[in-house]
Amino acid sequence: MRRILLATLLLATAAPALGQALPPPTPLPGDGPEDAKLKRLFYDSDERDLKLDPISAILRGDMRYADQFGEYFTDARIALGKRNLETDLAALKAIDRAKLTPTDRIAYDVFRNQAEINLRAYAPAILSVTRFLPFNHFGGFQTFYPDFASGKGGAPFKTVADYRNNLKRNAGYAALYPRAIALMREGMAKGIVQPKLVVTNMIAQFDALIDQGVEGSVFYAPVTMFPATVPAADQAALKAEYAAQIRDVIIPAHVKFRNFLKTEYLPKARDTVGLSAMPGGAALYAYDIETNTTLPLKAEAVHQLGLSEVARITREMEAQQAKVGYKGTLHQFFDYLRTDARFQPKSADDLRLGYEAIGKRIDARIREQFSLIPKTPLEIRPVPDYRAKSDAAGSYQQGAPDGSRPGIFYYNTYDLPTRYTWGMETLYLHEAVPGHHFQISLAQENQALPAFMRFGGNTAYVEGWALYAETLWKPLGMETDPYQRMGGLSDEMLRAMRLVVDTGIHAKGWTRDQAIQYMLDNSPMGRTDATAEVERYIAIPGQALAYKIGQLTILKLKAEAEAKQGAAFDPRAFHAEVLDTGSLPMPVLEQKLRDWMAKK
Numbered sequence: 221m222r223r224i225l226l227a228t229l230l231l232a233t234a235a236p237a238l239g240q241a242l243p244p245p246t247p248l249p250g251d252g253p254e255d256a257k258l259k260r261l262f263y264d265s266d267e268r269d270l271k272l273d274p275i276s277a278i279l280r281g282d283m284r285y286a287d288q289f290g291e292y293f294t295d296a297r298i299a300l301g302k303r304n305l306e307t308d309l310a311a312l313k314a315i316d317r318a319k320l321t322p323t324d325r326i327a328y329d330v331f332r333n334q335a336e337i338n339l340r341a342y343a344p345a346i347l348s349v350t351r352f353l354p355f356n357h358f359g360g361f362q363t364f365y366p367d368f369a370s371g372k373g374g375a376p377f378k379t380v381a382d383y384r385n386n387l388k389r390n391a392g393y394a395a396l397y398p399r400a401i402a403l404m405r406e407g408m409a410k411g412i413v414q415p416k417l418v419v420t421n422m423i424a425q426f427d428a429l430i431d432q433g434v435e436g437s438v439f440y441a442p443v444t445m446f447p448a449t450v451p452a453a454d455q456a457a458l459k460a461e462y463a464a465q466i467r468d469v470i471i472p473a474h475v476k477f478r479n480f481l482k483t484e485y486l487p488k489a490r491d492t493v494g495l496s497a498m499p500g501g502a503a504l505y506a507y508d509i510e511t512n513t514t515l516p517l518k519a520e521a522v523h524q525l526g527l528s529e530v531a532r533i534t535r536e537m538e539a540q541q542a543k544v545g546y547k548g549t550l551h552q553f554f555d556y557l558r559t560d561a562r563f564q565p566k567s568a569d570d571l572r573l574g575y576e577a578i579g580k581r582i583d584a585r586i587r588e589q590f591s592l593i594p595k596t597p598l599e600i601r602p603v604p605d606y607r608a609k610s611d612a613a614g615s616y617q618q619g620a621p622d623g624s625r626p627g628i629f630y631y632n633t634y635d636l637p638t639r640y641t642w643g644m645e646t647l648y649l650h651e652a653v654p655g656h657h658f659q660i661s662l663a664q665e666n667q668a669l670p671a672f673m674r675f676g677g678n679t680a681y682v683e684g685w686a687l688y689a690e691t692l693w694k695p696l697g698m699e700t701d702p703y704q705r706m707g708g709l710s711d712e713m714l715r716a717m718r719l720v721v722d723t724g725i726h727a728k729g730w731t732r733d734q735a736i737q738y739m740l741d742n743s744p745m746g747r748t749d750a751t752a753e754v755e756r757y758i759a760i761p762g763q764a765l766a767y768k769i770g771q772l773t774i775l776k777l778k779a780e781a782e783a784k785q786g787a788a789f790d791p792r793a794f795h796a797e798v799l800d801t802g803s804l805p806m807p808v809l810e811q812k813l814r815d816w817m818a819k820k
Contacts, residue, residue: 241267242263244260245670250321252319254315255321257314257315258315258327259324262670262672265331265672266670270285272290272300274290275290276675281622287389292361292399293351293354293400298351308331315328322815323801326808327669329805330805333805333808340510352406352413353412357421357422357425357610358610358755362474363607367438367604367607369438370438370441371444372441373617374617375389377447378449383450386442387461387462387465397473397477401477404480408488413488413489414485414490414759415489415491415492417758418758419486421759425610430475434463437466439462494730495726508726508762513680513762513770514680514805514806517769522719522722522765522769523719525768526723526768529716530720530742533712534742536709537550540705541706543702554740557640557744563641564637564638564639564641568636571639572631574644575629578648581698582648588792590795592796594627596620596665597619597626597627598628598629598653599619599627603632603633603634608633609634612632612756613631614631614647616629618656621661629648629652630651638747638749645693646699646708649696651686654795656685656686659681659685659686660677662799663677663803666802669801673803679763680769680770686767687771691771693705693708710745714739714745715767715768717742719765721739724738725754725757726762736750736751774809780817
C-alpha cells in the first residue's frame with residue numbers, strides 16, 4: 221500500500237490464537253456452492269496479502285511471517301501486488317452474484333469495489349508518480365514503525381523468539397532506506413518530488429530519532445521491559461544485540477537517509493505544495509479523491525460542497541457566541557477561545573484526567589444509542605514525544621479482541637496551551653467512543669465476516685463514522701456547555717474546511733499560507749493545529765476529504781430511516797445496521813441501508 225500509515229489504522233488485529241492463521245472458511249446455514257466459492261476466494265486472497273505484508277499479519281496476531289519485514293519499494297512487490305488483484309477479480313467474475321446469500325452479496329460488492337479501485341493504483345499514469353514518493357512526514361515508515369517495534373506497539377514481546385524476530389524485522393526496516401533513496405533520485409530526475417516543507421518536516425523527524433542515541437532509542441525500549449517469560453540468561457545477550465543493531469544498523473540508516481534528504485533532495489524539492497503543480501499530479505489527485513471517498517467525485521464539486529458546509533456551520537457558531545453573551549465579531553470570539561487561559565490545560569496530567577472523566581460520562585449513556593458494544597478495552601495515552609510535533613491532536617490505534625492489546629486513544633500534549641479544553645469532548649467522541657474504537661473493534665471482533673472486511677476498510681467509512689459519532693453529542697449527554705459545543709462545531713468546521721482546503725491546494729493552486737489563513741479565518745483553531753492540518757493535506761492528498769463525505773452519507777441515510785420509520789425508529793438498530801458488516805464503500809452502504817429500510 222502507498223498509504224502505510226492509513227493501512228495500520230484500518231487493519232484490525234484479531235486471529236483465533238496468536239501465531240496461527242485464520243482457518244479455511246466453513247459453510248454457514250443457507251450457503252450454496254457460489255457462497256462457498258466466494259468465501260474461498262476471500263480466504264485465498266487474504267493469505268496472499270498476508271505473505272506480501274508481514275506487518276499486517278502481525279497486527280492481526282498472525283505470527284507465521286513474524287521474522288520478515290516485507291520487500292517494500294521493489295519492482296517484484298509491485299508486480300505481485302498487481303497480479304494478486306487481477307487474480308482476485310478474475311475469480312470474482314466467475315461467481316454468480318445472484319445465487320449468493322444477501323450477506324455474501326454485500327461482501328461480493330465490497331470486495332469488487334475495493335479491488336477495482338486498488339487495481340487502478342497500478343495504472344501507469346498513477347504508478348509513474350507514486351512509486352517515486354515513498355516517504356512523507358505523515359505516512360512514511362518512520363511515522364509508525366518505531367512505535368510498532370517499541371514494545372508498546374503492535375509487535376508482541378513475550379518470548380525470546382519474539383525479541384529475535386524483531387531484530388530481523390528491524391534489519392529489514394533499515395534495508396528499505398537505500399531502496400527509497402534510489403527511487404527518490406529517479407523521481408528527482410523526472411521532476412516528481414515532495415514539497416520542500418514536507419522534506420523539512422521529515423528531516424526533523426529523523427533528527428529526533430537519531431538524537432535518541434542507543435539506550436534512549438525507541439528501538440531499545442523492548443529490552444528495558446522484559447517479561448518474566450524471557451529467561452534472565454537471555455536478557456543480557458539480547459540487550460547487547462539490540463544495542464549493537466541500533467548503533468551499527470538503524471542509526472546509520474537514519475543518518476544516511478537524513479543526510480540524503482538535507483543535502484541532495486531538499487535543494488531539488490518543490491516550492492509548490494499542490495499535486496497539480498507536478499507532472500502527472502492532476503491524474504493522481506483525481507484517483508486520490510476516488511480511493512478515499514469511494515466515489516468518483518470531481519474536485520470542483522467537492523470544493524463547492526465544502527464552501528456550503530462552512531457557511532452553514534458558521535451560522536451555528538454565531539448562535540453559540542450569542543448564547544454565551546460574547547460581544548464582538550465571530551473572529552474576535554475565535555481569538556478569545558484561542559487565547560484565554562481558562563481554555564488552556566494546566567498540565568499534561570490534567571489533560572489525561574479530563575479525557576478519563578469524559579470517557580466515564582459517555583460510558584454511562586452509551587447503551588441508550590448502541591446495542592453492539594465492543595469487548596476490546598480502551599486505553600488513554602499521550603502521543604510519544606518523538607512524533608508529537610507533527611502529529612494530530614488525537615489519534616487511535618486498534619487493539620486486539622483477544623484482550624492481549626487494548627485499543628489506544630492518543631492525545632497530543634505538544635504545545636500544551638493550544639490543546640484547548642473546549643475541544644476535548646468532541647475529540648473523544650471521534651477517536652474513542654463511539655468513534656474509531658467502536659467501529660474498528662466491532663469489525664475485527666465479528667468472526668462471521670470474511671477477513672478483508674474484518675481487517676480492512678476505506679477512509680470514507682472509517683473516518684465518516686468517526687465524524688458521525690461526533691454528532692451524537694446530544695443523546696450521549698456531551699457538549700451541554702456552549703464552549704464544548706463550540707468545540708464540536710469547530711471540529712465539524714475542520715472537516716468542512718478540509719473539502720475547501722484540500723481541493724484548493726491540489727486542484728486550484730492554493731499556497732500553504734493561504735490554506736492556513738483560511739482555516740484561521742473560519743474557525744477557532746490555533747495556528748499550531750492549522751499548520752499541522754494543512755501540512756498533512758499537502759503530504760497525503762485526498763485523505764482529508766473522506767471524513768465529511770462519509771459523515772454526510774450516514775446522516776443522509778439516518779434521515780431517510782427516521783422519515784420512513786417515524787416513531788418506530790430505534791437508533792440502536794440503525795447503528796447496528798451501519799456497523800455490523802465492517803467498513804463498506806459508500807455505494808454499498810447506501811444499498812444495504814435502503815434494503816434494511818424496505819424490510820422495516
